[in-house]
Amino acid sequence: MDCIYAVATADTKGRELFYVRDLIARTGVKVVTVDLSTRLSAGPSLTDFSAEDVAACHPQGGARIFSRDRSEAIPAMAEAFDLFLRQRSDVAGVIGLGGSGGTALIAPALQALPVGIPKLMVSTMASGEISGYVGASDITMLYSVTDIAGLNRISRRVLGNAAHQIAGAVSFAVPVVDDENPALGLTMFGVTTPCIEAVGEALEQEYDCLVFHATGSGGKAMEKLADSGMLVGLLDLTTTEVCDLLFGGVLACGEDRFDALARSRLPAVISSGALDMINFGSPATVPEKYAGRTFYHHNPQVTLMRTTVEENTVMARWIAKKLNRCEGEVRFLIPEGGFSVLDAPGQPFWSAEADRAFITTLESDLIQTARRKIVRLPWNINDPRFANAAVEQFRQLINRE
Template identity: 50%
Template sequence: MAGTAYVIGTFDTKAAELNYVAGLLRAANLPVVTVDVGTHMPAADADYSAEAVADYHPQGRTAVLNLGDRGAAVTAMTQALLGFMAARRDVGGMLGLGGSGGTSIIAPAMRGQPIGLPKLMVSTLAAGDVGPFVGVHDITMMYPVTDISGLNRLSRVILGNAAHALAGMMRHAVPVQADSRPALGFSMFGVTTPCIQQLTARLSNDFECQVFHANGPGGRSLEAIAGAGLLQGMVDITTTEAADHLLGGVCTAGPERFDVVARTGIPWVGSCGALDMVNFWAPETIPSQYSGRLFHAHNANVTLMRTTAEELQRIAAWISAKLNASSGPVRLLLPEGGTSMLDAPGQKFHDPAANAALFAAFERHFLVSDSHKLIRVPHHINEPAFVGVAEQHVRAVMARA
């Protein structure tokens, strides 16, 4: 155990609850400081007052407190807390309590802390879409069931569980293991799992293999880790998130997918994994413009749509423009035998004509150079022969890097 537990919230409305969890953390023999991020009434019982936090706003406390506009005050306090937490040198863990305003203030400060540092947010928003608050960081969100408005027989148990969870994470920190192997980040979907499992098995003696689920958040996580300098190379076999971004699917990683490759020049070896599909939820959620298309029910809640030749040409142009901007080594492998489990002979999405249009579009738009190579591979993406080619290029690129 190292560092101090920071208990953060709006003491003008939640002082009793915040002091309760702080007391439980102190009872667990952890050093604790409390931080007030309220923007209205002054509160005297926090170790760091709202005024002390507000002083970290670039324009000072007057830009944060007593503004009269709650939305503006919350936005300003969010910026101030980011600066306040960035200046701390003893943070061992963070525990926040909040509703919509408190969560909006505290979550960005948690995202500003290193991955691996314990971060737990008890939020009334935790039963909904927490993506905007968590981003691609390791924030634990806990739903308090009741509002955070007074201590009672239920809230004491839930808030107590939160305090003890943070204490457990801080007191039983997982030791960081030294590893001299270069770290590689892999993208994988269910339909490209055989490829990635074979490839990581071949490479794991010489590289630390970190696999990311190409479901939107997974792609953003892969790129965030790469952008933070925690990867030495990317093995981006499964680029399906590009299809979802361009065609309105639910597994989009957003318009910035692949930008880290251009920004950092990180060595990149990738392919067209699962570009044969766009992901939607249950059939009734599929946009009406896609009626009559070829679909596959992955399960009761996930429906896959086969991409067309025209769509694939658009996707290839978009990916190529991203990769062309990289100053680092790039190897783009085109699996002529198919791009996923469903895109194989006898399977529902097998469409050689559509794939031919995809590969031809890559050849038109991808700029080949001494450092950027386009390689046609006459095998299916999940076949051992394709995996062997991928391994060869990963090792060659990483040897040069």
């Protein structure tokens, strides 16, 4: 019977770990406990899997963990726990308990688990910036409110809710549907929604269209699925995350954007969707160095800044360098009529000069081959004719495979 793995550093959070274990067990779901302490225990382990059991999974064994100071032991134990979970065939779900160190120790292994397996992290860090802990995975972060340092009137309620949440997720898991249609990855932003909706509608009878919001984590999630073999192709038409990576926006992709495409060699239709903008929070959060630029206030918490000729040149070179490593079928579609809803004649971000800088630089730097080509189209990215062309290009690539 598959079971829930309840995980914590038992030397400091044993009482909480066993409290959660007992509550899960009362629901009828099988549960096992795992100790991730980075200090050797003097007595016998009270958990189902001891810290020594987990540490033994590290390529260099327990010596890599237990003889090190905390700054070295935590990442080493994180690596060991990742390898430990990969070896288990009975993981129905995982619940972790931790402060800053425990969360950093547990989260990487949760990120590596397949999408759909319930993952719950009760953490003192959950009320702050958590993108580094969640990554591109479906991890649920629950703020512990009080420190995870004993049982009290608050922690009993919070940990009790967490125990029942993970038990419920496992008990009432949605069955995996073996969809007959293969899956595609599509990237979308608010300002490219008409395009992606039209593409999805045109392909939904043939493919399971998975749309990823281009918010930094969206691109990472799509590429994680590409690496895992869950996708048969990409319509990566909204590449705006590159703007934020290169120029300090808040929705940045990682430096490895497009690397999954190179590794997987999936057929891909790519475009310059929303490369006309860099994303910031409220106006007060925009760096002072950008004073005097062209802005669009999307809402009180989202400020968009128009990219310049120079920035478009830099982006085109960065993207071309990445795509030159891709040996699969790749088509880069250029919407000459603008890169977003805002980048069109009469709209706030319309700049033919900035768009032209991207286009000419990409054409100069991208090494075109029989399998890697640029296609110019005379429409805005949200014109229905552009969407139709993207669909037709993708069908051609699939048929060439």
